[in-house]
Amino acid sequence: MATKEQYQPDTSEFETRERAFEKNIQVTRMAESVRLALMVVALLAGLTIVGTSANTLSVYDKTHVSTDFLLPLSGVWPSEFDLRPTIALVTCGTIIAITSAIALIASKASSIRYNPLIHSTVSCIASAICLIAGLVGTSFYYGVNRSDTVFSLQAWTCQFSHVPMTQAPHWGALCKESKAALYLTVMIIPLEVLVLGFSAYVSSAEKKQLVIRERKGSPAMS
Template sequence: MPFSKPEVTSDVTSFDAPPSSQHPAMRHKSGLIGSINLGLTVLALLSSMTIVGTSAETLQVYNTTRLGNGHFLSIWPNEFDIRPTVALVTCGSIILVSSILSLVAARVPAIANKTLLSTSLSLLLPSISLVAALISTSFFYGVNASSTTFSLQSWTCQWANISMDVKPHWGTLCKESKVALYLSVMMIPLQLLVLGTVVVGFLGRVKGWVVGRKVEGDRKGSPALS
């Protein structure tokens, strides 16, 4: 009676590579970095809206209450530099638009799925916001260093304790000017953080792609067991 050779079964089980070329752990980390970037961008958007709103309000009050030169009872000084407030409105608007475009680029699949394009926009737009924040703050501190020329903030805060029944309300204008300035200063480290998350996220995606390709290569190169 012929003997049949017993079949040898292998205890080694095969594994499936990730469906994409990025390793799952790296993909999770990349998603976390993306969420942080999204949160910081939303914060920049809300802050820029506040900057534009408060500085535009103070500028509007100034334009409607100033009498111009030649009036003896003018409530605004002749030596007055409005450029810091104009810079806050302008640069705040630039940051606002850049933040909106950043959010659109992050949520539109046609852009987000193209790593080179999305990364380029993610670096460019916060860089524009960073430059705008630096310009707006430099205008203020440049004018504020003068001992003879007043800015809208320095003049209104000088009279902030005086109660007014009609415009201009010095205390309100002082607070609005400070809020716009402080948010502009805060925007500098905020945009640096946004840029940092973009760089870290890009490096994470590259590393995840390399690890994913290595896993797929190991699977394809391993001998098939039957």
């Protein structure tokens, strides 16, 4: 008498989907790690921009005196001086640092981290703010620095960077600090574009993973 064959469920397709799902999770985690690393770089860059720009302003304030006073340092700075580019770098650097710090903290908060919509919104808004700050700081700096009649801090200090100074202001150091702040602000632009790209990818992947998890947990899929 022939025995009835027992039904053997085909698990190969299920296992393939599971492996693909796990691989997708791993790739998403890697992308999220890269995004967080880039945000840390943006935070450090923002702090450096603020530190270097603020220091150049501090040196200027300490060594600048009116030409009405017959003092040794009265002639080291021009009578007409435009501090707006440096002030713009301090402002934009502060915005970048604070926004990056808030975004990093938000990424670690469970109430935000495990909500794809809120998480992606916070990440994209933070990156957009930093990107705009970088664009504004860079464009403002180069726009004002084109003037042939009024000097900026970088233009003046770099003009005399080869002149040795035994006391403040040390032109070479101030020139390097001004350039470092400017170059880091320029670097923020492509950096935040990358962060936006990774944020968009992570957001899309997390939403898909959430849908798959919900389907797995639904009675219809059990």
